[in-house]
Amino acid sequence: MSQQTHKIWEKDRNHILHPYTHFENFDREGSVIYSRGDKHFIFDNDGKRYLDGIAGLWCVNIGHGNQEMADHIGRQAKELAYYNTFEDAVSPPTAELAAELARLAPGDLNHVFFGTGGSVANDSAIKLVHYYYNIIGKPEKKKILSRDLAYHGSTYLAHALTGISGTHSAFDLPKELIHYLSAPYPYRRRDGQSEEEFCDVLIAEMEEAIIKIKPQNIACYIAEPIMGAGGVIVPPKGYHRRTAELCKKYDILYIADEVVTAFGRLGNMISSKDTFEVQPDILILAKGISSGYVPLGATVFSDRIYDAISKAEKENPYFSHGFTYSGHALACAAGLKNIEILEKNRLCEKVRQLGPYFEKELASLQDHPLVGDVRGSHYMLALEYVKDKHTKEAFDPAINIGKRVYRHAKEKGLIIRPIAHLNILSPPLTYDKNAIDETVSILSESLDATLEDLTAEKLLS
Template structure:
């Protein structure tokens, strides 16, 4: 079916019929949306033909860029050969089996058991369900509590939304509070500056251990963490943080879930960052997004042999059916897309490319700290955040900081750059194929937009002296 309606027609249909993720219901019935109709490389085009540099890779995920014919052909071929068959019980398909093998080879340690899902949310949900199943099978049903962190994001199922710790995302929904607890997430920008980074790390670790003791170690099943907290503001932990948190988990027999939905498949210059960047081997890794570069929906929960072997085979309890999974788990078309995507990342040396251009990206962005409305610019390779801070308040973002971020975003949009505003944050995660020329263009547009926003907010707010 060919869609050939005008932009006005599309936006009217959209307003009438689509309920968008994270829609503002106060404006949703009347506000039109940007209609993105095609993409090429690290650019996308709207339905009127306007070209935008995609500074967010769709949603952290279009790692190999838009218009990749090889992936499109792999999808088409598999759809013709066999579009779908049930993954339940003892059924499988060649592409799911091969992808599981490839993921096992790419992940560290003994993370060799793959449970396929539809998304990052369902991958996290499945990881927690596996852990509950695991402790129940071992005769420890009291170990149910999951500890997560403030400013985290782990998904939008009932369980994963409850795990997520972004305060602004908690609105009129119901959240689980009996088995979900939160501790402070690392935020070096907002920390007490009297503390060194090492002291701050220890403060976070001590808080985590105290929470375990408060709840009771016999009740805590797992801790979940993003390596870098993505949509919470690209919050990078102090050195040694993940190793120290893992050591606390090991002390109290608590399992460690590393949520690599954003960071895996090259965004930090590695297929998986767990061991290569953070020097840990978690008990479970969850991934999605970059696994197919967004060409198909797919997620995976990757479990260690050490866990799986304790509750399977001769060690399995009576009637040990793992009744968790999805109609589209291991979908052959999605798995074909993932295999081709991984092949391209390896062949085109995209991880090496990210290691080359990533530091340049952060270095160029850092030059924007010269503007008075910017509080901090932080990032790691092709994952960055520009935090607006005209209020001078280092404890929490203020209304004027959030308004400033939206104004910068509006100027970027007009100039042909898509970024992701969230509260006082401007989040950036371009496709991994971006080159220095693209980075220079992105930073140039962002600089011009910040400069224009500075003029606008100066009339409305009193700019505070920078103190970084």
């Protein structure tokens, strides 16, 4: 570490509280300082180059250092960086982006509320749903169906929607509003159970929960098309369509959280309808909406909801929800340019072409002694590690198997995301065949190195 880098390292260590900090590790190791990016590469402050296997954090879909985007942001900042959008004000890029999102969104999702990220978009969605039901005279509809291992953010309400229970510790979240259904986790289904049978069980569980809670008390159901931070869990075929059918049957609004899956990661701009046969009532967008160049999120909702809430009442003439940075001009300009770049460079088509190759090459690691499951779709993939491949016994969390593999991969020039017994891959959509091949090669070497470490430390039976 150079002297300059060490100074930055110390300032960070002394003053920044990072998201999801493990305090003991951070106190011992501090941060890696990344200072530059180029397409699907990221460079640390001392110039070492890494393949960015996680697109920053599911975000940088058009790749790092895009000159066209940088120039566009600069022009917009000079022209108008910010003006509020409260009631009677708007900037051109804000209106243009709203229209573009309505064009891309399926069905009658023609209305947009802007925020600064996915957590805010999900909080806004729940507030909107409750407001809608209050307006139409169904104030008892308040409960929310979410899922174990779901990730919907970390603002107060979005954190409660998140079904990763380990993240809830010592936070007083409004979990009385939420009922968590089982995660649609095929790898962990009962022995001898087919995926079709597993899907039937999940749907039966959901309907039983609806009946028990009572449909008149349930406002909405929220789901990621593929669960992201919970483990890149791809549900059984037909699962999303059948959950949507239950929602329609029992008058429950369906929220599709596409913070990760939209804008090309699965090969489509929006995944719900094209990939999973679901027409949501509300669509949540963030991350890839601006490829992370400027923070931006959007809650996109139906004509049905807008028609109800837009009828002013004498005692309640205002929609009293919004933020200083809702519809931020610079962020929306970045969102518009991002969509243009994605479409012009045919990045969705590229992901559809290379995604199956990525899946196949990564699946070649399935035979490694540490690997229990390789799963995902296109540019959203994961490796799950097990102590015993036959029983699927998990590693002791204290071993931190995902972090061990991550460290070896980083040393060899690849950034992957460690989550307990998992490693996740979600690279920029600029990732080409060479990057895929290098990624799989480094992962193979890193798994071998990790196996050697565990054997030497006598941590394998």
